[in-house]
Amino acid sequence: MLTCTNPPPPVVVFDPGDDAVHTRAALAMHHPAAGRVTVHPTPGTDSTLTLAHNLLDALGKTTPVTGYRATDPAPVWTLAAAWLLALPVTRLTVLRAHLLSARGLADLLALRIHTGVRLYLVCHQPRLPAVLERALTRTGYDMADADAVLSQDAQDMPHEVRTWPVAADTAEWISLPALPTLTSYESSPACACTAPTAAERGFRPPGLPTRIATRVANRLSRTAHPHLAAHLAAAVVTAASTSQLDTARVLDLALDGTTLTLHDRHNVRQGCTTHSMPAWAQPLLRAAAFTHLLATGERGSALFTDPLDACGLPSLRDFAEHLKLRPPQPPPPRRRPRRGQQPTATIWPVSSAHHAWRWIAEEDMQGCPQPPGYRT
Known part of the structure; x- marks a missing residue:
């Protein structure tokens, strides 16, 4: 401890x-x-x-x-x-x-x-x-x-610092380009590699304008559960699938929270990659790591799990919807909804190995196992 x-x-x-x-x-x-x-x-x-x-x-x-x-x-x-x-x-x-x-x-x-x-x-x-x-x-x-x-x-x-925290602005939905991969059925086993950086891989997750990043950080920082806030922050920053996010261990996070390594031994989407974390996400990731170190002292445990064994917490996708964060949605139908008709539910695309393979540069595919259905 x-x-x-x-x-x-x-x-x-x-x-x-x-x-x-x-x-x-x-x-x-x-x-x-x-x-x-x-x-x-x-x-x-x-x-x-x-x-x-x-x-x-x-x-x-x-x-x-x-x-x-x-x-x-x-x-x-x-x-x-x-x-x-x-x-x-x-x-x-x-x-x-x-x-x-x-x-x-x-x-x-x-x-x-x-x-x-x-x-x-x-x-x-x-x-x-x-x-x-x-x-x-x-x-x-x-x-x-x-x-x-x-x-x-x-x-x-x-x-200028004599202020109390402000309430999160959750009145409007924020569409984030990185979240279409939030639901995934891929296989991304963890490993003990020394992963290259995203820049070395030529991988560039979709960035956020400063104004949007500030609003997202404000919403995430309101939750008391560090693993939920850190999990969603990592998804927003890295555009990684949930299977890749689940490979992150406490030891995969830099002590200061500036980098996070996600593993993908089969090179299904990005391959094992070390991502740079923006300043707004670093306290959330550090809090998740410190929760593990305070509760168990283990650095090999999964970073985005709760070592305190909470029950009844929302899934990552439900947590995102609670904060009104979602992937870009298709254009609305031209017809106006009838009075009393329920609003259309959020559409969450499912990330698959076949489509995710497009993220990987051709030179990174040499010698890598190919996902089912992929043809060169």
């Missing part, structure tokens, strides 16, 4: 007057992309699951997280740790820490060990409550005054 060998000690920030200026300063510092997250726990509850959801809310994820038992907060904390590592977040500020339960404090301190994040606990009392003091006895802690910590940090933070 992934742990930080020497995490920084927690910092207790005293704000005995519960000054609104300090609360505003702490909230103004919040910006996950800049490495700082501020959590305002839900009042009136001591549930550690609620606290984990508060953290995911602050990271811009949709909660509550589906697929896990409502009485088990452990998977949600693991997902929160994966997202903190993926961004990465270096500072976590928790307001009203004097009201947290012993279990909630224990989970926060465990999160600090797994991620190495600097934990700031804002205590709106003149002295430490007994629960908080007992929790920090084993770890040690530093003390700070709110006037010195929060106000100064708020002044240092650039104005």
Whole structure:
């Protein structure tokens, strides 16, 4: 399991007057992309699951997280740790820490060990409550005054990053040229090769305009399940079939998320290829990898599976439809639909080895097994 060998000690920030200026300063510092997250726990509850959801809310994820038992907060904390590592977040500020339960404090301190994040606990009392003091006895802690910590940090933070995550714009469908291969019945066994880059293969997946890429990234980043977001992001970037995507292992992703290797030993579509990942997809892929490393510590497991064993999650195609992402559709019929008639369902082409073979350059076919029905 992934742990930080020497995490920084927690910092207790005293704000005995519960000054609104300090609360505003702490909230103004919040910006996950800049490495700082501020959590305002839900009042009136001591549930550690609620606290984990508060953290995911602050990271811009949709909660509550589906697929896990409502009485088990452990998977949600693991997902929160994966997202903190993926961004990465270096500072976590928790307001009203004097009201947290012993279990909630224990989970926060465990999160600090797994991620190495600097934990700031804002205590709106003149002295430490007994629960908080007992929790920090084993770890040690530093003390700070709110006037010195929060106000100064708020002044240092650039104005343009003092914003909270915005909601995803899911009102309109976005047609993506890479998604026609999302449904596939091809065979792409994994291997242990050193794959050439897409440029070396002469393979150029369809690119996305910056405006469209931003909208797609915004929609994908809202989900709390990293493997779903990373799976669909990889499909959008690489134009790979689902059978190729399923060959990706944790070790096939670069540590910084900049490259991803997909395998295709039989050279059915692209062949084994190392793809460059754009900046917007890298945190999603890193979060998927960190989930595996936190849960099992295994680098050979399939990257786009859930090591936390969630149940009832949508398939990749259903997830894409939920986010209103789909392949280009045929032109609509000229006749107007009758009143009350249901809209036409999304058409998802099925990728086959025969048609996918066209992606491979002729020089790459020498010595490769040919798919059934292919003729030179």
